Amino acid sequence: MAREVFIDDSGDERLTDFRDLTTADRRPDRPGGRGLVIAEGTVVVRRLLESPYPVRALLGVERRIRELAGDLAGTAAPAYVASAETMAEVVGFHLNRGVLAVADRVPRPPASGIAAGARALAVLEGVGDHENLGALFRNAAALGVDGVLLGSGCSDPLYRRSVRVSMGHVLRVPFGTLDPWPCGLEQLRAQGFRIAALTPRAEAIELRALRDRRPERVALLLGSEGYGLSEAALAAADLAVRIPMATGVDSLNVATSAAVAFYEMGVP
Amino acid sequence: MAREVFIDDSGDERLTDFRDLTTADRRPDRPGGRGLVIAEGTVVVRRLLESPYPVRALLGVERRIRELAGDLAGTAAPAYVASAETMAEVVGFHLNRGVLAVADRVPRPPASGIAAGARALAVLEGVGDHENLGALFRNAAALGVDGVLLGSGCSDPLYRRSVRVSMGHVLRVPFGTLDPWPCGLEQLRAQGFRIAALTPRAEAIELRALRDRRPERVALLLGSEGYGLSEAALAAADLAVRIPMATGVDSLNVATSAAVAFYEMGVP
Numbered sequence: 001m002a003r004e005v006f007i008d009d010s011g012d013e014r015l016t017d018f019r020d021l022t023t024a025d026r027r028p029d030r031p032g033g034r035g036l037v038i039a040e041g042t043v044v045v046r047r048l049l050e051s052p053y054p055v056r057a058l059l060g061v062e063r064r065i066r067e068l069a070g071d072l073a074g075t076a077a078p079a080y081v082a083s084a085e086t087m088a089e090v091v092g093f094h095l096n097r098g099v100l101a102v103a104d105r106v107p108r109p110p111a112s113g114i115a116a117g118a119r120a121l122a123v124l125e126g127v128g129d130h131e132n133l134g135a136l137f138r139n140a141a142a143l144g145v146d147g148v149l150l151g152s153g154c155s156d157p158l159y160r161r162s163v164r165v166s167m168g169h170v171l172r173v174p175f176g177t178l179d180p181w182p183c184g185l186e187q188l189r190a191q192g193f194r195i196a197a198l199t200p201r202a203e204a205i206e207l208r209a210l211r212d213r214r215p216e217r218v219a220l221l222l223g224s225e226g227y228g229l230s231e232a233a234l235a236a237a238d239l240a241v242r243i244p245m246a247t248g249v250d251s252l253n254v255a256t257s258a259a260v261a262f263y264e265m266g267v268p
Numbered sequence: 269m270a271r272e273v274f275i276d277d278s279g280d281e282r283l284t285d286f287r288d289l290t291t292a293d294r295r296p297d298r299p300g301g302r303g304l305v306i307a308e309g310t311v312v313v314r315r316l317l318e319s320p321y322p323v324r325a326l327l328g329v330e331r332r333i334r335e336l337a338g339d340l341a342g343t344a345a346p347a348y349v350a351s352a353e354t355m356a357e358v359v360g361f362h363l364n365r366g367v368l369a370v371a372d373r374v375p376r377p378p379a380s381g382i383a384a385g386a387r388a389l390a391v392l393e394g395v396g397d398h399e400n401l402g403a404l405f406r407n408a409a410a411l412g413v414d415g416v417l418l419g420s421g422c423s424d425p426l427y428r429r430s431v432r433v434s435m436g437h438v439l440r441v442p443f444g445t446l447d448p449w450p451c452g453l454e455q456l457r458a459q460g461f462r463i464a465a466l467t468p469r470a471e472a473i474e475l476r477a478l479r480d481r482r483p484e485r486v487a488l489l490l491g492s493e494g495y496g497l498s499e500a501a502l503a504a505a506d507l508a509v510r511i512p513m514a515t516g517v518d519s520l521n522v523a524t525s526a527a528v529a530f531y532e533m534g535v536p
Contacts, residue, residue: 043518139524142517167518208534243531249410250311250435252527256407259524260531263511266476 002058002072002079004065010089015080017102018059021091021160035105038160039168041097046071047168053103059087060099068099077101105158108176111149111184115191118146119217120265123178123185123195125233126153126224127254133157134165135255136222141169143262145220148175151182151233153224182236188219189238197221197229197237198261200251204240207264220261225254270326270340270347272333278357283348285370286327289359289428303373306428307436309365314339315436321371327355328367336367345369373426376444379417379452383459386414387485388533391446391453391463393501394421394492395522401425402433403523404490409437411530413488416443419450419501421492450504456487457506465489465497465505466529468519472508475532488529493522 007015017036036056039048042064049055049071058065058072058079065072065079072079088094115121122145127133133155140148148157155162157170178184185195194215197204221237223229234240243252243260251257275283285304304324307316310332317323317339326333326340326347333340333347340347356362383389390413395401401423408416416425423430425438446452453463462483465472489505491497502508511520511528519525 135521135524138517139520142513142520143511144514169517172516243411245410246412249406249437252407252410253403256403256524256527259520260528263528263531 002075002077004079004081006081008082008086010082010086014057014078015059015090017056018090018100019092022093037103037105037158037171038163039101039103039171040095040099040160040164042067042099044163044168044171045099045101047171048101048103049075051103051171052106053171054106055101055103058099058101059090061087064097064099109174111176111178112187112191114147114149114174114176115188115193120145120262121147121149121188121193121219122258122262123149123151123188123219123221124154125151125181125221125229126227127222128153128155128224130155130159130161131165132225132253132255134162134170135253136258137162137166137170137173137175139255139259139262141166141173143259145173145262148173149178149219150175151178151184182230182233185219185221185233185236191217193217193219194239195219195221195237197234197240198242198257199223199229199234199240200242200245201240202242204242207241207243207261210241210264214266218265220258220265222254222258225251270343270345272347272349274349276350276354278350278354282325282346283327283358285324286358286368287360290361305371305373305426305439306431307369307371307439308363308367308428308432310335310367312431312436312439313367313369315439316369316371317343319371319439320374321439322374323369323371326367326369327358329355332365332367377442379444379446380455380459382415382417382442382444383456383461388413388530389415389417389456389461389487390526390530391417391419391456391487391489392422393419393449393489393497394495395490396421396423396492398423398427398429399433400493400521400523402430402438403521404526405430405434405438405441405443407523407527407530409434409441411527413441413530416441417446417487418443419446419452450498450501453487453489453501453504459485461485461487462507463487463489463505465502465508466510466525467491467497467502467508468510468513469508470510472510475509475511475529478509478532482534486533488526488533490522490526493519
């Protein structure tokens with residue numbers, strides 16, 4: 001059971017992990033940053049507690065810590081209880097959600113390990129926007145995707161904003177790096193995956209065509225919203241699929257396109 | 269052709285429409301607010317220029333106004349050219365996108381008029397989040413939905429943030445109010461629409477079941493992310509459909525769910 005510790009001094013040294021959150025969080029892997037995983041709000045904190053990431057501590061207003069009581073039974077990490085004002089002084093802004101938890105990172109599993117038990121994977125190239133990345137993980141979780149592999153140019157899924165937008169699903173959906181890029185795709189093919197690139201290009205086949213001949217194992221290749229997939233990534237795919245769209249519309253957001261394609265892949 | 273007017277005084281009275289944008293925009297229908305339509309960035313400004321909303325003026329840095337030269341041929345509205353610093357002083361924050369346009373609102377068409385020529389409609393209840401609303405319009409535009417009808421509890425699609433998140437598609441996709449709510453749905457039925465409610469409830473049929481027997485005219489009923497559709501709205505629908513989801517996942521974002529359903533409705 002988590003130890004509850006009441007704190008009324010925002011300078012208390014035990015709150016170091018929560019201090020100046022925006023600054024530390026913007027630089028998780030730079031000197032001065034601490035590289036922690038940060039969960040906000042009861043829903044996401046719950047997912048962190050269920051995840052493989054070792055929780056270091058919680059900080060919340062009394063009501064939120066009480067709401068989490070049942071979830072805290074299995075953790076030895078301290079739960080610091082403070083007023084909303086003290087919390088705001090510590091983290092550097094007013095926190096609507098009233099509770100935070102911090103955890104250490106764990107080594108990422110190798111891509112081959114993530115692929116081993118998977119039927120459906122999402123493979124990303126150049127997805128640099130933290131909100132899009134978070135939304136994509138949420139959609140992957142909802143629609144039964146077994147893992148996410150990061151090719152070149154992707155952001156850190158454990159960035160605080162990605163964790164929040166994902167509703168904590170970055171903490172549940174296994175992810176790792178596919179390296180080297182894009183030749184690492186060959187390894188997926190060797191593991192029995194068909195690699196389908198999602199692209200707006202006219203020469204791609206309509207996504208619907210996969211409907212009745214879905215490959216047993218499929219890796220959906222997704223590019224950045226701005227530039228799409230690189231030529232090298234497209235060339236490394238087995239086929240290219242597209243979502244039919246109205247004329248005059250740029251494209252869907254990458255996380256939304258991914259949701260449509262995950263749905264069509266029909267996993268759950 | 270728009271008149272180009274160079275302005276270097278942020279106090280210039282001709283810039284009143286652009287002043288203190290966040291304040292005016294947050295209160296478009298309150299005393300003190302001005303109820304204007306505001307477009308940001310060249311892509312969205314272009315959509316505003318193509319829309320039925322009468323453009324009052326543009327304000328931009330020289331480079332952005334130049335980019336729009338071709339689009340400005342058909343408008344008599346003045347294009348005010350200013351430095352980024354002057355613009356920031358006027359609008360109250362630094363504007364990354366470098367150009368704005370303001371337009372007057374126009375009366376909303378009646379729901380029956382929007383429905384008249386439509387094959388696919390989205391009908392919303394309680395969609396209060398401006399970003400979700402904007403994203404939903406973007407998805408509707410991309411996936412061939414002909415119009416959006418607002419039931420009770422929806423936000424204003426012409427709120428500045430909705431316009432931006434929609435990539436300007438709220439300016440293209442016709443929308444109006446369905447009133448009274450939910451009995452106004454009866455009017456759609458009389459116009460030949462089948463009303464399909466999207467809900468996570470287990471007793472709903474899988475969305476895929478519509479695949480081979482899509483109604484000629486369909487109105488997709490969508491509820492708020494937090495609470496879903498009201499009992500009254502569900503009762504007023506002809507059928508309830510759901511997107512199959514993995515267990516333990518709350519739900520998809522309303523705009524994302526809508527995209528999946530629009531896709532399945534197969535319009536474009």
